[in-house]
Amino acid sequence: MNSLIQRAYNFNAGPSALPLEVLEKAQQELIDFRGTGMSVMELSHRSAAYEEVHNHAITLLKELLSIPDEYEVLFLQGGGSLQFSMVPMNFLKPGEQAGYIMTGSWSEKAFAEAKLFGDPYHVFSNKESQYRRIPQFEELQYNPTDAYIHLTSNNTIYGTQWSDFPNTGEVPLIADMSSDILSQPFDVSKFALIYAGAQKNLGPSGVTVAIIRKDMIEKGNANIPTMLKYSTHSKNNSLYNTPPTFGIYMLGEVLNWIKELGGINTLGERNKQKAKLIYDVIDQSNGFYVGHAEPESRSLMNITFRVNDEELEKKFLSEAKLEGFVGVNGHRSVGGCRASTYNSVPYETCKAFSEFMIHFQNTNR
Template sequence: MSAIYNFNAGPAILPAPVLERAQRELRDYQGRGMSILEMSHRSPEYEAINTEAAERLKRLLGVGEEYHVLFLQGGASMQFAMLPLNFLPPGASADYILTGAWAEKAFEEAGRVGQARVAASTAETGYRNIPLQADLVLDPHAAYVHITSNETIQGVQWHTWPAVGDTPLVADMSSDILSRPLETQRFALIYAGAQKNLGPAGVTIVVIRDDFLRRASSNLPVMLRYATHAKNRSLYNTPPVFAVYMVNLVLAWIDEQGGLAAIAERNRRKAATLYRVIDESSGFYRGYAAPEHRSLMNVTFRLPDETLEKRFVAEATAQGMAGLAGHRSVGGIRASIYNAMGQDGCDALAAFMTDFMRRNG
């Protein structure tokens, strides 16, 4: 099987060394005579994985015992509801900053639970930018402020976190978690579907500060309480054991790359390679996001017409570059270049873009 460059937005590329180790251990995990897929989640082997993954994640994020790491299911979409169920009490409201399709979905779900208000929105620009601090109209009495750190569809990303005073700041970081150093202490809660930067689909990571956790409602079904999972170290019910195992391997791989500072520099170089071609194309390629708010994870752009866009995707696919079609809601081209994508993949795509423009410009 020949290798391809995987630019899919999610489930997305995984580091080759992680896949190779999982392949080696699939049938017989550490000489136990069975696969991790077959072991009890109460076994010492799995409990060690669970603990190690949580500790590795805390170390990479630079936090201590004041934060809990939870391994949950249901994806970020479940968190859209679980968050307000736990932290949006009757009579209160929560602030949502809308920067794209995923922020919209989180806001709409919160509105089904309680009162959610828009503290800022860039919908009028087609979600091409992130609001400035001066654009935010925050309620100082809000239960929390919610942001989406990176929008995979529109390709915009927060590069400076909003100042929200004493209000708890919550973030959906599904598509850029661990892509750069993070001032984690600024956040009361972070959640992320694993299938972009952390591992395969099937597990959702929640990082929650203890003082915020203590505010959570206890008048909920047991499985919907963050406190349940924190108390039981994500082992209240059967967790997605293989997905957590894979997350642990990815976290070890990030450590081996030099941690988040090294990963961030690598990601900046990769993104710059593609944005340079866009900016030097004299308008043949048109970046979707405002330059100052461009995502380092999802490079989105358009060509002169949809016919050329379809040809671009078809020819790129034939040359071993998969997953470049933009989201169906916006069209165009999207190159997702998460942590596991190497510089070689971005170089190959940049060379293809230059050649395609030469032949079709």
């Protein structure tokens, strides 16, 4: 890559940073993909060259997450937001109940869609305290006859994250992992379905990954549009129609990068170290910076905080932008500051931001 190019300190909440090594490889292969004389964007999705890309990405994801054989990996479109509808459309019948664990805005959006198809209810909600924490397992009250339980594993707006997941027994557990999939080790077998938009931790926007247990596919509602059935995509290896081929290629290259880095265990430790750089500044600032999430619920992916004076906060965000830090404004619905430290954000970027925070505090006491 041109050495004159200055890469931004990218804390965008999504689409987010991608590994430089992946971008450079994509640049090299952009015009002639592995001797085909075509870009990967020009390949037929029925060609052997593309099929190899497609299947390699599936195989790598299964390997990195130790996905059991009774699960399938699907590549879908429409982002996590379409899954808010697709989940109840497939698995929630009129008159049936499904439990939703409410930990932020994305849980609210998923719940609103479920109301169109059945009778969802709140297993837990702490909206009144501005979603500052993840519930304890004993706080989760649900029915053994529920069609499923739904949770959001990481909350980008409020900066909270599940560090472990409940065992819901015979009730299928479904998770939106759009903003923290592959950020730390977890047990896939606790879930009946995991879905995740790729644009935060897996690759560019346009691809949605679904990891679904085969018995759930069989339970899906048959009387819905073809493209909205998980079974359609399962039967066709996610090739029923033209998939986002370039996005899947990039996803595969990000997974290659994760494997070469040492896999999910290495990545999880790296993410802890990155987040600690910034949380330590907040905790040691004597109230100059105020974190939103309660410490035991803090996200490794989205660090949310305020500067203790409104005018100073505006100055902080303005100076951060001048110093090359991109995307550190909090979500428009809550304001404040947010550093999104997704998998591909380098340690050096987080270190530079922590040093900027310390400098800003020292010069604005």
